[in-house]
Amino acid sequence: MGILASEAATAGTGSMIGVILMYVVIFGVFFYFVMYRPQKKEQKKMNTMLSSLEIGDSILTSSGFYGVVIDITDDTVIVEFGNNKNCRIPMQKSAISQVEKANADD
Numbered sequence: 821m822g823i824l825a826s827e828a829a830t831a832g833t834g835s836m837i838g839v840i841l842m843y844v845v846i847f848g849v850f851f852y853f854v855m856y857r858p859q860k861k862e863q864k865k866m867n868t869m870l871s872s873l874e875i876g877d878s879i880l881t882s883s884g885f886y887g888v889v890i891d892i893t894d895d896t897v898i899v900e901f902g903n904n905k906n907c908r909i910p911m912q913k914s915a916i917s918q919v920e921k922a923n924a925d926d
Contacts (some may be wrong), residue, residue: 870913873897876922882915 873879877889879899887899890908897916901907 869919870916873913873916873919874922878920878922879916880918880920881911882917
């Protein structure tokens with residue numbers, strides 16, 4: 821009788837582990853589609869935007885300043901802020917949040 825009870829307890833524990841494992845997989849897939857995938861998509865969009873950055877483009881920085889790109893190096897840009905031609909500040913490309921392409925008419 822004791823053997824049957826221990827086999828039933830073992831079978832119950834095995835099915836319980838299966839249920840827990842199933843929940844872990846379901847939550848893993850859920851987090852992938854809700855958090856990880858959109859973040860990768862946004863990062864790819866940002867990299868595309870920064871790689872197409874050109875001199876003369878108007879930008880918005882992550883701190884809220886508008887400026888015009890004057891010079892571009894590998895990971896930094898020199899941005900001119902306002903109408904004052906002496907206000908040129910080097911900054912990292914990662915600080916750029918939006919880019920508006922310069923018009924060909926200008």
